[in-house]
Amino acid sequence: MSIVGMTGFGRAEGEHAGQRWIWEVKSVNGRGLDLKLRLPPGLDAIEQPARAAAAKLFKRGSLQASLTLTRDPSAAASTRVDMDLVARLLEAGEPLIKAKSVRRPRWDGVLALRGVVVSEDQADSNEETRAASEAALLAGFEHALSLLAEARASEGRMLASVLGELRDKMEGLIARARLSAATAPAAALERIKTRLAALSPDVQLDPQRLAQEAALAASRADVAEELDRLAAHAGELRTLMTSNEPAGRRLDFLGQELTREANTLCSKSADLELTRIGLDLKAVVDQIKEQAANVE
Numbered sequence: 291m292s293i294v295g296m297t298g299f300g301r302a303e304g305e306h307a308g309q310r311w312i313w314e315v316k317s318v319n320g321r322g323l324d325l326k327l328r329l330p331p332g333l334d335a336i337e338q339p340a341r342a343a344a345a346k347l348f349k350r351g352s353l354q355a356s357l358t359l360t361r362d363p364s365a366a367a368s369t370r371v372d373m374d375l376v377a378r379l380l381e382a383g384e385p386l387i388k389a390k391s392v393r394r395p396r397w398d399g400v401l402a403l404r405g406v407v408v409s410e411d412q413a414d415s416n417e418e419t420r421a422a423s424e425a426a427l428l429a430g431f432e433h434a435l436s437l438l439a440e441a442r443a444s445e446g447r448m449l450a451s452v453l454g455e456l457r458d459k460m461e462g463l464i465a466r467a468r469l470s471a472a473t474a475p476a477a478a479l480e481r482i483k484t485r486l487a488a489l490s491p492d493v494q495l496d497p498q499r500l501a502q503e504a505a506l507a508a509s510r511a512d513v514a515e516e517l518d519r520l521a522a523h524a525g526e527l528r529t530l531m532t533s534n535e536p537a538g539r540r541l542d543f544l545g546q547e548l549t550r551e552a553n554t555l556c557s558k559s560a561d562l563e564l565t566r567i568g569l570d571l572k573a574v575v576d577q578i579k580e581q582a583a584n585v586e
Contacts, residue, residue, distance in 0.1 A: 292530065292537040293453065294586040295445025296320065296351040300438030306426035307419075312358040313434040317442065319584060320352035328356040336424050336431075343432050347439050349536045350586045355434070357427065372408050376400055442586065450531055452581050457531075460548075460574045461524050463567055464517055467555070470564040471513050513564070516555045520571070523548050527578070538585040545579035 296319045303312040325344045327337055344353060379400065386392045401407055526544055530537040552575050556568035 292533045292535050293446045293450035294536065295442045295449055295584055296538075296586050297445055297584065298438045298441025300434040300436070300441065302430045302434035302437065304426070304430050306423055308361060309423070310360045311427055311430055313355065313430050314358075315353060315355040315431075315434045315438050317348075317351045317353045317438055320350055323348055323350055323353070325353045325355065328354075330357060330359050333357070333424070333427070335420075336428055339428050340431050343428070343435060347435050348442075348586065350538050351442075353438075355431070357431075369407055371401070372406055375406055379403065379406075445584070446586070449581055449584055453527070453531060453578065456574055456578050456581070457524060457527050460527075460571065460578070461521070463571045463574065464520050464524065467513070467517055467520075467564060467567045467571070470561060470567060471517065473561075513555050513558050516551050516558070520548065520551045520555070523551065536586050538582070541582035541585055542579075545575065545582050548575040548578065 296317055298317050300315045301313065303310070305311070323345060325341055327340060329337065340355070344355075380395070383392065383395065387394050523544055527541075530540055530544070549572070552568060552572045555571065556565055559565040559568055
């Protein structure tokens with residue numbers, strides 16, 4: 291089934307090498323696919339793989355994903371001061387100090403510089419260790435995405451049920467409209483007779499001329515093509531709901547076409563009952579468009 295929603299939430303958590311991670315991903319409606327990632331510093335390398343994983347699962351929706359990292363206190367690594375870096379920084383700044391361009395730095399200021407205080411696990415980490423950590427985080431993200439996909443699929447089942455009811459209602463209105471339109475020529479003839487008779491009781495009606503006027507009026511009010519197109523669109527809606535491809539964009543276009551045909555039906559109608567059916571059709575089409583806006 292191709293009816294999948296765009297609203298949902300997924301949460302996954304786990305632990306790797308003494309570091310606990312929590313992924314939270316939520317999704318709302320969107321015309322395209324837009325992923326906003328909030329990552330802790332130093333994890334830029336996983337951004338592109340994360341985006342690729344989201345694009346593999348989803349075609350539309352506005353996604354927000356955040357990663358929270360905490361370290362087990364018992365596994366916390368010790369820290370050390372990189373004295374070689376401190377010496378190089380002080381040596382580089384000595385000419386400025388002698389020229390009185392800057393003041394001699396305080397020790398707390400030196401410690402605040404990036405890279406001066408080094409975590410032992412950071413110092414000892416190698417490419418293999420970082421790769422393993424990033425792989426664990428990406429696996430957690432993919433799990434959160436799968437939970438989000440399940441939530442969106444659940445919404446899709448609800449949307450499919452609602453769209454199915456609206457489709458059946460629309461097809462019933464189209465059938466009623468065909469029956470009402472079939473009586474249009476006779477109804478047009480009666481209206482012309484009534485109007486001419488109201489002008490003067492002495493007016494002689496030419497049956498042939500009367501038939502011509504009735505035929506012209508019926509031609510102007512002919513809605514057979516509009517009803518055929520509405521029926522075809524209803525069939526397309528049924529097909530979209532059972533295909534294996536995402537239906538959201540095609541449903542958006544289909545809603546526009548349904549609106550156009552329903553408006554034309556109402557504008558051409560010269561019969562009160564047919565006009566009422568056309569207005570009911572417009573209301574159903576608006577509901578279909580409203581639900582289609584939630585479909586991926």
